[in-house]
Amino acid sequence: MITKHKSVTALAIVGLLFAGTSCKKDHDNTGVEYAPQMYDAVGYEPYRQIRANTINPQGLNMRLPARGTVARPNYHTTFGTGANATTDLMMYNIPADSIGIAERVLTNPIPDSEKAQAEGQLLYTRYCSHCHGAAGKGDGPVAKEYKGVPNYSSDAYKTMNDGHIFHVITHGKGRMWPHGSQITPEDRWKIVQYVHKLQQG
Amino acid sequence: MLIRSINRVYKMSHLYKLCGTIALFLMLLLANAQVKAQDAAAGGAAAPAAPAGGGGDVEKGKTLFTNNCAQCHAVTSEKVVGPGLKGIKERAPGGDWLHKWIKNSSALIASGDQYANQVFNANGKVQMSSFPSLSDADIDGILAYIDQAGKPAVTADVAGAADTKNAGGTGGSGPTSGGPSELFTLVLVALLVVMLLVLGVLLVIVTILSKAVSPVSIGEGTQIPSTFSQRLKTGLSNTFNNPTLRSIVIWLFLLVAAKETIDGAYGIGIQQGYAPKQPIAYSHKLHAGQYKIDCNYCHTGAQKGKSATIPAANICMNCHGVIKKESPEIQKIYTAIEENRPIEWIRVHNLPDLAYFNHAQHVNVGNVACQTCHGEVEKMEVMEARSSLTMGWCIDCHRRTEVNTKDNAYYDKLVALHRKESKEPLKVANIGGLECSKCHY
Numbered sequence: 001m002i003t004k005h006k007s008v009t010a011l012a013i014v015g016l017l018f019a020g021t022s023c024k025k026d027h028d029n030t031g032v033e034y035a036p037q038m039y040d041a042v043g044y045e046p047y048r049q050i051r052a053n054t055i056n057p058q059g060l061n062m063r064l065p066a067r068g069t070v071a072r073p074n075y076h077t078t079f080g081t082g083a084n085a086t087t088d089l090m091m092y093n094i095p096a097d098s099i100g101i102a103e104r105v106l107t108n109p110i111p112d113s114e115k116a117q118a119e120g121q122l123l124y125t126r127y128c129s130h131c132h133g134a135a136g137k138g139d140g141p142v143a144k145e146y147k148g149v150p151n152y153s154s155d156a157y158k159t160m161n162d163g164h165i166f167h168v169i170t171h172g173k174g175r176m177w178p179h180g181s182q183i184t185p186e187d188r189w190k191i192v193q194y195v196h197k198l199q200q201g
Numbered sequence: 202m203l204i205r206s207i208n209r210v211y212k213m214s215h216l217y218k219l220c221g222t223i224a225l226f227l228m229l230l231l232a233n234a235q236v237k238a239q240d241a242a243a244g245g246a247a248a249p250a251a252p253a254g255g256g257g258d259v260e261k262g263k264t265l266f267t268n269n270c271a272q273c274h275a276v277t278s279e280k281v282v283g284p285g286l287k288g289i290k291e292r293a294p295g296g297d298w299l300h301k302w303i304k305n306s307s308a309l310i311a312s313g314d315q316y317a318n319q320v321f322n323a324n325g326k327v328q329m330s331s332f333p334s335l336s337d338a339d340i341d342g343i344l345a346y347i348d349q350a351g352k353p354a355v356t357a358d359v360a361g362a363a364d365t366k367n368a369g370g371t372g373g374s375g376p377t378s379g380g381p382s383e384l385f386t387l388v389l390v391a392l393l394v395v396m397l398l399v400l401g402v403l404l405v406i407v408t409i410l411s412k413a414v415s416p417v418s419i420g421e422g423t424q425i426p427s428t429f430s431q432r433l434k435t436g437l438s439n440t441f442n443n444p445t446l447r448s449i450v451i452w453l454f455l456l457v458a459a460k461e462t463i464d465g466a467y468g469i470g471i472q473q474g475y476a477p478k479q480p481i482a483y484s485h486k487l488h489a490g491q492y493k494i495d496c497n498y499c500h501t502g503a504q505k506g507k508s509a510t511i512p513a514a515n516i517c518m519n520c521h522g523v524i525k526k527e528s529p530e531i532q533k534i535y536t537a538i539e540e541n542r543p544i545e546w547i548r549v550h551n552l553p554d555l556a557y558f559n560h561a562q563h564v565n566v567g568n569v570a571c572q573t574c575h576g577e578v579e580k581m582e583v584m585e586a587r588s589s590l591t592m593g594w595c596i597d598c599h600r601r602t603e604v605n606t607k608d609n610a611y612y613d614k615l616v617a618l619h620r621k622e623s624k625e626p627l628k629v630a631n632i633g634g635l636e637c638s639k640c641h642y
Contacts (some may be wrong), residue, residue: 027476027585030551032469039470041554046508048548058542126497138272141492146524147272148282154268156330174327175282177519182501 075186079110090185096171096178099164106163110189120194123187127179128195136198148175153201160199165192259349262342269332270343276350283324287351290344300340305331470553476585477547481533483584490579496571504565507558511546514538549584550575556592557640567629568605573598599634603627 033039040050044061052059070091078087088109094102110116125134133139136152143149150157167173169188170180183191266276273282293299294316301309302317306329309317321328335343411429440446488494497503502510517534525531537544552558563569572578576587588594603626606612612627619627633639 027474027583028478030472030475034469038555039551039553045554047511048551060543062543126495130492130494130498142494142520145492146520150272150330151268155334156269156332175523177522179519181513181515182498 073185075184077109077186090189092170092185094167099167099171099173102163102167103161104163106166108162108166108189108192110186110193112193116190116193117197120190120192120197123183123191124194124198127183128191131176136195146175152195152198158199158201162192162196165195257338257341257343257345259342259345261339262344262346263350265335265339266343266346269335273329276347280324282327283329284320286347289347296344299344300337302329303335303340303343304333307331471589471591472551472586473589474585475549475551476583477549479547479584480545482530485578485581485584496578503560503571506561509560509564514544549586550590552590555641556595557642567602569602595640596630596635599629602629604629604632 041048046062049061053061056063073089073091075090077089078085080086086109090109092102092106094105124132129140131138131140131142131146131149132152133143133149138149138151140149152158166188168176169183169191170178170185172178180188270286275281275285276287278285278287289299290296293302298309298314298316306317306321308331310321414432488499489496499512499516500509501512501516502508514534514537517531518538521531521534526535534544563574564571574588576585578584604612606616606627612632615632616627619631623631628634
């Protein structure tokens with residue numbers, strides 16, 4: 001008799017515990033919103049879409065820019081002051097497979113300075129070091145998995161010039177894929193400057 | 202009692218952890234012993250292999266190999282980017298050919314050499330870098346190193362595997378393949394035992410308590426309610442008819458209900474802890490934690506604009522165009538690219554449109570680390586909203602945070618004005634961080 005009642009009580013306790021925990025907000029739920037019309041933008045917002053778009057293909061708010069659109073550079077194009085000032089719009093039309101042209105034609109418009117080096121190092125840490133390693137030895141944490149990451153200071157790489165490095169960042173080479181979409185030309189040139197430092201070993 | 206039983210569970214879990222570590226230790230010991238045995242066996246085989254290298258400086262060759270070749274070639278027969286170099290001397294048409302190839306492979310291919318073209322085509326037409334600066338002696342050294350390193354490859358491999366096992370073991374992750382499932386069953390059994398123990402303890406308590414209750418009624422000399430149910434019934438009706446107890450219960454209920462209601466009302470619009478299942482099981486823990494890929498590598502907008510941006514498939518392809526292509530999760534990226542359809546990630550941090558927020562302003566100018574607001578993303582398997590993103594949370598930080606005015610002429614006058622009024626350092630709140638219209642307009 002005793003055991004029967006105990007099981008009933010136990011069941012009740014377990015049930016209560018279950019009900020108590022199951023009421024918690026689960027991770028897939030955004031919860032209640034008060035006045036959602038103030039939360040959701042009326043205009044189109046990047047990376048946020050509440051309802052399907054009735055005009056655009058696939059119901060997306062975002063569209064590709066019109067053909068032939070040229071991005072206005074929002075980076076520095078003039079360096080130096082006074083008579084030494086140089087202007088380079090950094091819009092190069094060198095095809096991806098013509099690394100030889102890049103080697104001959106391109107030079108770094110950013111004058112070598114400690115500031116540019118420091119910025120280059122910061123950008124290198126952000127965009128390059130997980131593969132190429134902090135010192136450019138090709139020993140970043142990703143490189144072990146990725147394989148084929150060169151050592152900048154090895155014989156075949158230590159003499160590569162401005163244009164070559166810039167072109168490789170922009171269009172990729174060998175196993176490395178293009179990074180032109182992620183890094184602005186100005187930032188690429190700063191990275192080039194820092195890579196030159198790493199080439200010295 | 203509950204506390205005690207919890208303690209017991211806690212203790213038991215400690216016990217099982219201990220057992221687990223002992224088991225792991227034993228496994229490691231076993232692995233070590235195996236390595237030693239293999240080393241002993243290899244000792245005999247490796248000794249005669251060493252002089253076979255001949256014809257070049259092995260030590261120098263090793264350095265040259267690691268600096269120039271190891272990125273694309275392995276000394277074993279494993280293909281990395283280029284083919285594995287085990288037995289290259291026997292395979293190639295001759296020592297002279299190898300020298301020519303290493304110095305300038307493209308020239309050799311262009312000259313119409315049959316074997317050169319065969320190798321070039323067999324390896325996906327990837328051009329090998331030229332090494333004109335290597336002298337003949339250097340190349341001989343490299344070849345001698347490959348020869349030497351390739352021969353005891355089997356034992357070296359096994360030892361290497363055991364080493365990695367050791368390294369993983371000391372890290373505490375227990376990389377042995379059958380490990381996790383065994384541990385899991387162990388834990389399950391342990392839990393079962395603990396539960397049985399708790400049940401036993403409870404039974405004992407109940408019997409003791411019922412014994413303690415019964416003698417009281419015997420003392421009164423009347424016929425006692427014999428069964429447990431009858432006793433329970435009288436007890437329950439007594440408590441139910443007690444007005445003090447009743448009012449206490451009602452008040453407690455009211456208080457709890459009021460607290461829950463207020464808590465619930467405060468939680469409206471707060472999405473802290475929101476961690477939706479994404480269309481692709483992307484792990485920040487793996488990419489940002491283990492491989493240490495910088496946040497800015499994918500979220501390129503964080504330094505430059507309002508939105509930190511979600512990477513497009515082309516950034517995924519920077520790595521996954523080459524590695525882990527066969528994984529079903531990564532195949533989803535390929536499908537999206539083939540169908541020219543963006544991957545519809547689910548937004549985790551939904552700041553309401555009524556508040557303005559700019560990433561560049563905070564990350565670039567303010568130098569706020571990503572983790573300050575997003576939590577330890579590098580440890581999250583599934584991305585989760587760690588902060589409440591309430592106005593109070595914003596304001597709190599604006600009141601606390603000092604403005605970095607060093608070497609920035611923009612702030613000079615502001616700092617001078619602020620100094621006149623207060624001795625406190627210039628905080629974000631002092632430069633308009635609490636102005637309504639800064640964020641709501």
